[in-house]
Amino acid sequence: MSGDWSFWLREHKGTLLAFAAFVVMFTIYAANHPAGLNANVATTAANKGVLLAIVAMAQTLVVLTSGIDLSVGMVMILANCLASSIVVGSTLTTTIGVVVVLLVGCLCGAINGLIVIFGRLQPIVTTIATGAVYYGAALALRPVPGGDVNTQLADALTGQLPGGVPESLALLLAVVAIVWVPFRRSAIGRAAYAVGSSEVAAYMSGVPVNRAKFVAYTLSGLLASMAGLFVTFITYTGEASAANGNTYTLYSIAAVVLGGVSLFGGSGSAIGAIFGALMFRTIGDLLFVFDVEPLWQPLFQGIVLSAAVCLGAVRLLRIRNRLDLYG
Amino acid sequence: MAEVPSAANRSGRVIDKVGSMRRRIDPALAWAFGCIVLVLLIGSLYSSSFLSPQYLLQQLKVASFLGVIATGTMIVVLLGQIDLSVPWVVAVGGMMATAATGWGPLGEAMAIPVGIGCGVALGLVSGVGVAFLRIPSMVVTLAMNAVAQGLMIVHTGGFSPQDSSSPAMRFLATGNTVLGIPNAVLVWAVVGTAAVFLLTRTTFGRTVYAIGNRERAAYLSGARTRTVVMMAFALAGGLSALGGVLLAGYASKAAQAMGDPYLLPAIAAVVLGGTSILGGRGSYLGTVAGVILITLLQSILSVMQMPEFGRHVTYGIVIIAMLLIYGRGRRPAE
Numbered sequence: 001m002s003g004d005w006s007f008w009l010r011e012h013k014g015t016l017l018a019f020a021a022f023v024v025m026f027t028i029y030a031a032n033h034p035a036g037l038n039a040n041v042a043t044t045a046a047n048k049g050v051l052l053a054i055v056a057m058a059q060t061l062v063v064l065t066s067g068i069d070l071s072v073g074m075v076m077i078l079a080n081c082l083a084s085s086i087v088v089g090s091t092l093t094t095t096i097g098v099v100v101v102l103l104v105g106c107l108c109g110a111i112n113g114l115i116v117i118f119g120r121l122q123p124i125v126t127t128i129a130t131g132a133v134y135y136g137a138a139l140a141l142r143p144v145p146g147g148d149v150n151t152q153l154a155d156a157l158t159g160q161l162p163g164g165v166p167e168s169l170a171l172l173l174a175v176v177a178i179v180w181v182p183f184r185r186s187a188i189g190r191a192a193y194a195v196g197s198s199e200v201a202a203y204m205s206g207v208p209v210n211r212a213k214f215v216a217y218t219l220s221g222l223l224a225s226m227a228g229l230f231v232t233f234i235t236y237t238g239e240a241s242a243a244n245g246n247t248y249t250l251y252s253i254a255a256v257v258l259g260g261v262s263l264f265g266g267s268g269s270a271i272g273a274i275f276g277a278l279m280f281r282t283i284g285d286l287l288f289v290f291d292v293e294p295l296w297q298p299l300f301q302g303i304v305l306s307a308a309v310c311l312g313a314v315r316l317l318r319i320r321n322r323l324d325l326y327g
Numbered sequence: 328m329a330e331v332p333s334a335a336n337r338s339g340r341v342i343d344k345v346g347s348m349r350r351r352i353d354p355a356l357a358w359a360f361g362c363i364v365l366v367l368l369i370g371s372l373y374s375s376s377f378l379s380p381q382y383l384l385q386q387l388k389v390a391s392f393l394g395v396i397a398t399g400t401m402i403v404v405l406l407g408q409i410d411l412s413v414p415w416v417v418a419v420g421g422m423m424a425t426a427a428t429g430w431g432p433l434g435e436a437m438a439i440p441v442g443i444g445c446g447v448a449l450g451l452v453s454g455v456g457v458a459f460l461r462i463p464s465m466v467v468t469l470a471m472n473a474v475a476q477g478l479m480i481v482h483t484g485g486f487s488p489q490d491s492s493s494p495a496m497r498f499l500a501t502g503n504t505v506l507g508i509p510n511a512v513l514v515w516a517v518v519g520t521a522a523v524f525l526l527t528r529t530t531f532g533r534t535v536y537a538i539g540n541r542e543r544a545a546y547l548s549g550a551r552t553r554t555v556v557m558m559a560f561a562l563a564g565g566l567s568a569l570g571g572v573l574l575a576g577y578a579s580k581a582a583q584a585m586g587d588p589y590l591l592p593a594i595a596a597v598v599l600g601g602t603s604i605l606g607g608r609g610s611y612l613g614t615v616a617g618v619i620l621i622t623l624l625q626s627i628l629s630v631m632q633m634p635e636f637g638r639h640v641t642y643g644i645v646i647i648a649m650l651l652i653y654g655r656g657r658r659p660a661e
Contacts, residue, residue: 068465070591115647120656122604124409128591129646136639143636243587250411250469263463295484299477306470313460325461326543326552 014260015272021258022279029282032289039164045285046166047158051230053172053277055248056255057180058223060273061216063256066196066265067116067123069217071131072224072252073245075108078138079228084147084238087229094150102225108134109221113214131245138240145239147232154233168230172274175226179219180270192216196265255280258308280305354653355601359616362649363623370627377630384509390622391515392573393592394615398522399566400593401614402559405526407539407606408464410563412453413593415475417586420446420568421575422479422488424496429489438493442572443565449475450564454557464560479583490582492575500576511573518566523611531555539606595646596621598654 009016029045030037055072062069079101086097108130115126159167183189191212194202203209227248232238253263259276261268283304287297319325370377396413403410424442427434434441449471456467482488492500502510526532534555537545546552570589575581594604600617602609624645628638 115651119647119651121647121650121654122598122656125594125598125604125650125654126647128594129643129650132591132639132643132646136636136641136643139636139639140634143634243584246587250472253465253469254473257466263465295481296477298480299474302470302473302475302477305473309462309466309470310456310460312462312466316461323543323546326546 011267012269012272014262014267015269015275018259018272018275018279022275022282025279025282025286029286029289034289039160039166042164043158043160043166043168045281046168047234049278049281050166050168050172051227051234052248052251052255052281053274054175054223054227054230055252056259056273056277057175057270058220058227059249059252059256060259060261060268060270061183061192061220061223062123063261063263064196064265064268065192065213065216066199067213067217068253068263069112069127069220070124070249071108071112071127071134072220072227073247073249074131074134074138075105075221075224076228076231076248077240077242077245078108078134078141079105079225080231081138081142081147081238081240083229083232084149085141087149087153087232089150094153097150098229101229102222105221105223105225105228106218107221109218109224110214112221113217116217117210117213131249135240135242135245142238142240145237145241147238149232149236151236154236157230157233171230175223176271176274179223183215183219184269188212188215193266196267198266251280252277254305257312258305353601353610353613355599356610356613356616358649358653359600359613359620363616363620366620366623366627370623370630373627373631377627384507384512386622386626387512387619388509389626390618391509391511392570392577393589393596393622394515394618395518395573396567396570396589397593397596397614397618398518398611399563399570401597401600401602401609401611402522402526402535403464403563404594404597404602404604405535405539405606405609406556406559407542408457408556408560409594409604410453410468410560410567411465411590412449412468412472412475412564413567413590414584414586415472415479416446416449416564416567417571417574417589418479418581418583419449419475420571421492421581421585422483422490422571422583423568424572425490425492425575425581426482426486426488428491428493428496435493435495439495439499439572442575443568446568446571447561447565450561450567451557453564454560457560458553458556468560483583490580492579492581496572496576497579498576500573511577514569514573518569519611519615526611531558535559536607539603539608541607592621599646599649601653 033041035041055076058072059069082104083097083101086100087094088097112127112130115121115130116123119126157167157171161167161170188208188211191202191207192215194207195209195212199209255277256273257263257276258279259268259272259274261273283301284297287300292300367378376382396417400410400413420442423445424438427438427441453467453471456462457464499510499514504510505513526535534545534550534552537550538552538555542552571586574585596617597614598604598617599620600609600613600615602613624642625638628641633641
């Protein structure tokens with residue numbers, strides 16, 4: 001069975017590398033934290049990390065089909081603004097509110113998918129334009145920051161489980177189990193991978209290209225709206241901030257790349273992207289722990305990101321024929 | 328034996344040219360210019376001053392900042408790549424130029440070259456990453472954006488440089504010289520003419536189109552693909568920084584987030600002008616049309632006093648609608 005092993009290793013290399021890098025970084029972080037790794041430190045770190053991890057998962061689904069979603073941040077902002085208005089009150093109204101927010105997220109994703117599939121526009125341009133529309137909708141809902149959220153639910157999802165385990169990690173696990181695992185194991189998920197590897201070949205082999213793309217985009221919208229809900233739970237308010245939306249979009253791309261997902265599509269997994277996101281967040285925290293002047297933090301983050309990106313060039317060493325470089 | 332073209336032969340060729348020009352009128356170009364006229368007509372229904380030369384010149388001036396930045400974006404898009412480092416390279420251009428102004432008389436004279444030079448340097452690094460390390464441009468430029476941001480935060484926080492622009496920058500961005508035409512428009516005209524020359528009359532330009540169509544074929548034909556890709560990114564960085572210099576001159580000071588509102592409109596303008604986001608296809612005239620269209624659209628929406636959310640929604644829908652009309656790709660079966 002050694003053949004199976006090496007195959008498995010090769011398939012999950014990106015994910016495993018991201019996981020290893022994250023573990024190393026987090027260990028350094030925890031060992032050097034002035035307060036040690038107590039429950040509060042872990043919870044704060046987990047909340048920030050999980051938020052980016054969910055956005056990165058949303059980005060992964062689209063990237064796997066060799067697309068890109070520049071509207072994930074804006075869908076997140078829209079969900080945040082919507083949730084700050086309707087996820088309030090009794091258990092019943094809160095539940096309805098959560099469902100509506102998730103449905104709106106699905107709708108945003110589905111619109112992206114429909115335009116890409118039937119409009120035959122490039123994903124990058126489509127999502128720039130729809131992102132503007134979603135941001136406009138968010139601004140209409142919340143011209144000024146404000147709103148409220150069911151604090152009981154919010155605290156329950158951002159606090160700690162008995163034993164000090166951050167609740168948000170359980171939430172992330174649930175999201176993976178409910179959205180990612182069924183997708184990855186279904187025929188439609190495999191179709192999405194096939195489309196990402198080669199759309200023409202997938203089409204010729206009778207793979208349901210359009211359905212796979214549609215599902216990927218819709219689930220991406222769903223995940224982005226989950227991230228928006230989570231923002232609301234952390235901040236208790238809704239804010240239509242274009243800067244936040246764009247930052248999360250760009251960070252999600254960075255997390256996806258760090259997580260070993262190929263931007264050309266067809267390889268990588270959302271699990272890798274999750275560790276990519278956690279790693280990206282830990283980089284920022286590491287600098288804090290080592291007392292780097294806050295002024296220098298963004299620069300170091302940029303340099304670490306560049307260095308990680310440059311690791312992608314290692315494949316050049318293995319190339320036998322220079323023509324392989326030019327697709 | 329040298330061939331001497333006869334008169335008949337020559338006139339035949341001219342007719343051929345006219346015919347092929349008519350056939351070759353780009354639908355994207357026609358639609359973009361059509362929409363510009365439409366926007367102006369709708370605007371003139373609201374206020375007669377919409378068609379006045381002052382208003383149009385003012386709009387051209389505002390458009391010229393986006394125009395300079397979009398020129399760089401277009402060259403990169405023609406390669407089939409993308410430049411996400413626009414926001415902070417624009418800021419670097421503006422902030423380094425104003426910082427140089429504070430270094431004394433020599434710095435003041437060198438302000439504009441310093442700003443542009445910093446942009447070229449950042450673009451060059453991105454170019455090396457894309458051309459030699461073969462990392463996807465989306466990631467390289469994203470990382471470069473983060474590095475530029477970090478550099479500027481250290482620079483402004485640690486050295487508190489001057490942030491007001493030099494007289495020369497203000498003159499370029501806000502002055503008028505010839506016939507009341509704003510200098511910024513003249514700068515855009517010079518940049519545009521140079522870009523057209525570069526793209527259509529030089530080896531560099533032809534190689535850019537060739538790489539955008541099929542990099543492998545360009546490489547096999549002996550084109551120096553890596554150098555060209557690297558230079559294209561350096562050029563784009565320089566143009567973004569020039570945009571930043573002009574913006575800093577216009578606002579008479581540089582600010583950290585000054586480049587943020589330019590990334591997406593620049594890409595949108597290039598694509599609305601008919602340049603394929605996959606590379607290899609597109610004309611500079613289209614980009615000009617796209618830039619003017621986007622500027623007019625933003626202006627008319629604010630003249631109509633549409634609330635901000637409506638502006639964003641309309642802006643997005645117009646881009647999608649126009650691209651659905653003429654920017655559609657092929658089916659996988661084709």
